[in-house]
Amino acid sequence: MPLSPYLKIFPESEHPDFALVYSTKKGSLVRIPQKLLDCAQNDILGDANRETLQRLQIWVDDPIVERKTMTTLVERTNRFSKTFTATVVLTLDCNLACPYCFEDHFRGNFSMNEETTQLLTAHIKREHIDDGRDVELRFYGGEPLMAIPLLKRIAGFLIEAATAAGTKFSCSLTTNATLLTRTAVEELLPFGLKSAQITLDGPKRIHNRQRPFVSGHGSFTTIVDNIRSVYELITIKPGGNFTRGNYRKFPEMLDALLMAGIDPKKIGPIQFAPIHPKSGGHAPHSSSCAIGNEPWLIEANLFLREETLRRGFAVDKPHMGVCMIELTNNIVVNYDGSLYKCPALMGWPEFAVGTLVDGIIDYRESHKLDIWKNDECLECAYLPLCFGGCRFFRKLETGAIDGVDCRRAMLDASLETIVRQNLDQ
Numbered sequence: 001m002p003l004s005p006y007l008k009i010f011p012e013s014e015h016p017d018f019a020l021v022y023s024t025k026k027g028s029l030v031r032i033p034q035k036l037l038d039c040a041q042n043d044i045l046g047d048a049n050r051e052t053l054q055r056l057q058i059w060v061d062d063p064i065v066e067r068k069t070m071t072t073l074v075e076r077t078n079r080f081s082k083t084f085t086a087t088v089v090l091t092l093d094c095n096l097a098c099p100y101c102f103e104d105h106f107r108g109n110f111s112m113n114e115e116t117t118q119l120l121t122a123h124i125k126r127e128h129i130d131d132g133r134d135v136e137l138r139f140y141g142g143e144p145l146m147a148i149p150l151l152k153r154i155a156g157f158l159i160e161a162a163t164a165a166g167t168k169f170s171c172s173l174t175t176n177a178t179l180l181t182r183t184a185v186e187e188l189l190p191f192g193l194k195s196a197q198i199t200l201d202g203p204k205r206i207h208n209r210q211r212p213f214v215s216g217h218g219s220f221t222t223i224v225d226n227i228r229s230v231y232e233l234i235t236i237k238p239g240g241n242f243t244r245g246n247y248r249k250f251p252e253m254l255d256a257l258l259m260a261g262i263d264p265k266k267i268g269p270i271q272f273a274p275i276h277p278k279s280g281g282h283a284p285h286s287s288s289c290a291i292g293n294e295p296w297l298i299e300a301n302l303f304l305r306e307e308t309l310r311r312g313f314a315v316d317k318p319h320m321g322v323c324m325i326e327l328t329n330n331i332v333v334n335y336d337g338s339l340y341k342c343p344a345l346m347g348w349p350e351f352a353v354g355t356l357v358d359g360i361i362d363y364r365e366s367h368k369l370d371i372w373k374n375d376e377c378l379e380c381a382y383l384p385l386c387f388g389g390c391r392f393f394r395k396l397e398t399g400a401i402d403g404v405d406c407r408r409a410m411l412d413a414s415l416e417t418i419v420r421q422n423l424d425q
């Protein structure tokens with residue numbers, strides 16, 4: 001059968017003579033006459049149709065070659081990547097006291113010291129800028145805006161080094177947004193600040209309970225005021241952490257943004273994620289890593305997506321996504337100079353992959369690189385969206401990274417709806 005293995009075919013209920021064909025590899029969606037699809041499946045296409053379907057990566061010369069190409073995709077990405085990306089923990093200090101905070105047991109007044117800062121900037125210059133790569137840093141905490149002078153020292157050095165080498169430097173923040181004032185953003189724009197991922201946990205009454213200042217006062221109004229004053233200067237990517245009991249109230253938070261006069265078209269994609277039960281100091285890298293197979297979570301994800309789109313805000317589309325652990329030019333640097341492959345693994349010292357002083361060790365076995373290179377995954381239509389799921393969730397589930405974290409049930413239950421939601425947009 002010459003169809004790509006990485007397709008999902010959905011019926012077109014309003015036009016039964018057509019089918020929707022979604023390529024998980026290309027992220028494309030086409031409506032195709034059922035007859036043409038049958039011809040493709042039986043390998044009796046005319047040249048013109050074959051050429052068109054080939055261009056859309058629906059028809060492939062040889063599905064076995066297609067699978068083989070997938071096995072080398074990560075190596076090729078790593079070899080040819082022209083961008084180095086790092087998540088940098090500037091400080092563990094924070095001005096909020098969220099009861100669910102995954103860092104609460106090691107939060108405190110610990111910040112990157114001068115020696116580690118110099119090791120970090122020298123490492124990035126030597127290993128990446130001098131090798132011709134662009135650099136994208138994501139400043140992380142604690143609350144990174146409690147360490148603005150440190151952020152400016154790192155970004156200032158790297159901008160100069162990148163400019164001298166003819167490469168580019170940019171940075172983003174993962175911030176609670178209470179200190180994301182217009183003054184702070186204007187101060188950081190010359191240091192390459194492009195975007196901020198911020199958190200609003202639902203409407204005011206829920207958010208203020210889940211994300212109070214250390215003083216106990218709510219932070220909702222401060223954050224909405226800050227978003228309104230900076231969202232036309234940098235891309236704001238709002239996120240929110242929901243529970244099974246409160247996710248249905250979260251659209252009220254979107255209504256509050258609209259009421260504040262914020263134009264949804266000028267806001268980055270909204271990403272909601274579940275609060276994970278406290279898990280020994282760990283949290284998923286991003287919301288797309290966090291949606292697992294539990295039925296209520298699938299329902300919550302689809303509900304929030306629908307409500308977000310309905311209000312004119314953007315959401316992330318499914319896209320080819322490999323766990324950052326597999327990407328060579330992507331690292332997490334803790335405030336003390338220890339190195340990890342995902343922020344969720346910080347706090348499990350056995351998952352450190354080295355230090356800025358000693359360099360990076362071989363982590364292929366400890367992090368089970370290539371865990372998805374097995375027959376079941378290579379034949380799975382979801383492989384380009386999943387690549388074996390999340391190492392962190394597998395560790396939470398079984399106590400070890402000893403297999404894939406299969407997302408098939410979640411994708412079976414939600415991908416068609418997601419594709420149709422996107423189509424309606």
Ligand code: SF4
Nearest residue numbers: 285289323342390391
């Ligand atoms: S281990 Fe990979 S998939 Fe899981 S949270 Fe980290 S980056 Fe995301």
Ligand code: SF4
Nearest residue numbers: 377380386406407408
């Ligand atoms: S882990 Fe499951 S969903 Fe993911 S590629 Fe493998 S079989 Fe498919």
